[in-house]
Amino acid sequence: MVNVIGLGYIGLPTALMLASHGVDVVGTDYNIELVKTLNEGHTTFKEKGLDDLFQDALQSGITFSTDYQATDMYIISVPTPYDKFSKKIDASYVIKAVESVLKVATKGAIIVIESTVSPGTMEKFIRPTVLNAGYELGSDIHLVHAPERIIPGNMVYELLHNNRTIGADDEFIGNKVKNIYSSFCQGEITVTDIKTAEMTKVVENTFRAVNIAFANELARICRHDNMDVYEIIKICNMHPRVNILQPGPGVGGHCISVDPWFLVGDYPSLTNVINQSMKTNDTQPDYVLNRIYEIMNENDIKDTKRVGLYGLTYKENVDDMRESPTLQLLESQHKHLASELKVYDPFISSDVVEYQYHDLDEFLKDIDMIVIMVKHDEIKQNLDKIKGKVVLDCHNIINLPDVYHI
Ligand SMILES: NC(=O)c1ccc[n+]([C@@H]2O[C@H](COP(=O)([O-])OP(=O)(O)OC[C@H]3O[C@@H](n4cnc5c(N)ncnc54)[C@H](O)[C@@H]3O)[C@@H](O)[C@H]2O)c1
Incomplete structure (x- = not known):
């Protein structure tokens, strides 16, 4: 059984997708109202195709709870904001979720962090959390990072078709997690190490942020000197x-x-x-x-x-x-x-x-x-x-x- 922790924009569709492809899933969120809404048969946000997927998952037996389940695999998808002053990641939600999971996880369990994290987060925050709770890494608990790339507005399609990355300490565990995601993912799944997986996700979003900033700067230049930025970008993009x-x-x-x-x-x-x-x-x-x-x-x-x-x-x-x-x-x-x-x-x-x-x-x-x-x-x-x-x-x-x- 897979226990998906955090049923927001990313956790909910992921849990539903797994369940509707034959994986035994319990979704857990500490937001009582959110779990109540799901248990009453309603989704919690608007997204193309989500309601149909929800019905499929219900028929396949997905359940929702505020309790963490005793099982051997967890997917954690909780928020990872940044600290407005230091600009560093605020890993507190992920740490708390891992602490809660450790209280119930069975020996040998795999904890997959799907939340986006900065490179080194596992090393700095999550490994110490597991060790401090008295567990041995690589035997009692296995850590994996499987970042998510889907875009709101087209989540259901992209969950099925996007390529994915899985970072693990151990290739065997990485492939085990790959098999779970392969239940629904038709894209290519690359297994690599954890820090590489952490960095790739952040780099992908940074690439887009820098590219958008470049376009915004071009818009300001063009406004200043009366040029048509859209025409200019259109022509430039014809360059191969x-x-x-x-x-x-x-x-x-x-x-x-x-x-x-x-x-x-x-x-x-x-x-x-x-x-x-x-x-x-x-x-x-x-x-x-x-x-x-x-x-x-x-x-x-x-x-x-x-x-x-x-x-x-x-x-x-x-x-x-x-x-x-x-x-x-x-x-x-x-x-x-x-x-x-x-x-x-x-x-x-x-x-x-x-x-x-x-x-x-x-x-x-x-x-x-x-x-x-x-x-x-x-x-x-x-x-x-x-x-x-x-x-x-x-x-x-x-x-x-x-x-x-x-
Ligand atoms: N939203 C996106 O488009 C998107 C895309 C790719 C990656 N991500 C990443 O996915 C992660 C989750 O983002 P989101 O948009 O789904 O966030 P969200 O705020 O929509 O959902 C997070 C959920 O986690 C729950 N939660 C928090 N701590 C918990 C705990 N300890 N136990 C149980 N439940 C807990 C919250 O109640 C909430 O329902 C973030 O790291 C984000 O950067 C988001």
Whole structure:
């Protein structure tokens, strides 16, 4: 039996995928409400294909509990934020989860850490946790790191098709874990050592963060000297060895806006490019805010009450708002001046910010200028409704005359 610990955006789909492919799974989360919701037959977030997968897994016998199970294999998928001051990983959630698992694990159990961790986390935090609890590594307990690459919005497809990495001290144990993931994963699974697996995951997200920062910097240069950044990137990407990502209103989520900081925190004198890239991305919402004021001036819009931000989530077609550019922008404007920017997101039904709307038509009725912060499908399907408004399109998705860009 596999006990999946942490049933959030990553743990839940992983548990469901294993269960629906014949693996005996119990999902554990210490959030009582979350476990109650799952046991009542409901998923806890919106994701394409998740509800069907949930039904398959229920039929295959998955159960959910707040208790840790006595078994020989655990997959831990709990948060790994970074410390805002030191920029280093905050490994406290992973350590606590491992401590709880150790209280019930059977002899010879494998603990797979799926959470993203900085290189050396196993060595610095997890091995000592196991040893301090009186267990011997490599016999009583085996440690494995199996980072996750799926993208919210396409998680179910990517779980099935992405290549994976498994880091283990012992090839035999690495292959045993590979067999479990092979129950559903059709991609290639590479078995390597733990520190390499830790580093690869962080490097992948850092590569994307640096590339986005480069695109954002190009957008600023092009804005400054009146060039079309999208046309320029499109042409550059026709070069066979150039692949620049798109500029945007900033970077959010639990991965690209977090993981590169682990490297800055651990290797401060060696990470100039990464450090500067993260700063560029983090200041992008401020840059958008300045663009809003510029465009308001140009169009004689006197009051931020008449301006609306479309989208609160950190990316399109998901309901995850963690570290989102819109939240960063709102935080920044509150610091500087009293303002009443209006906000709407079709994926957010609860009230999370001031002046928030829950209906697109109502939102549009009360604004003269719309800022596309998130490229949800909904807005692409309702472009006729924004005709006549001043539009700042932060994603270059709207092909209408007179649209402003970042
Ligand atoms: N969300 C993503 O897109 C994504 C993609 C790849 C990797 N990751 C990584 O996966 C990990 C998990 O991220 P997430 O987005 O699923 O987080 P999440 O916050 O959505 O879920 C974490 C869950 O763990 C539970 N939890 C925390 N400590 C626990 C404990 N000791 N015992 C039991 N349950 C516990 C929480 O209640 C929560 O439900 C992170 O390291 C993240 O960086 C996330």
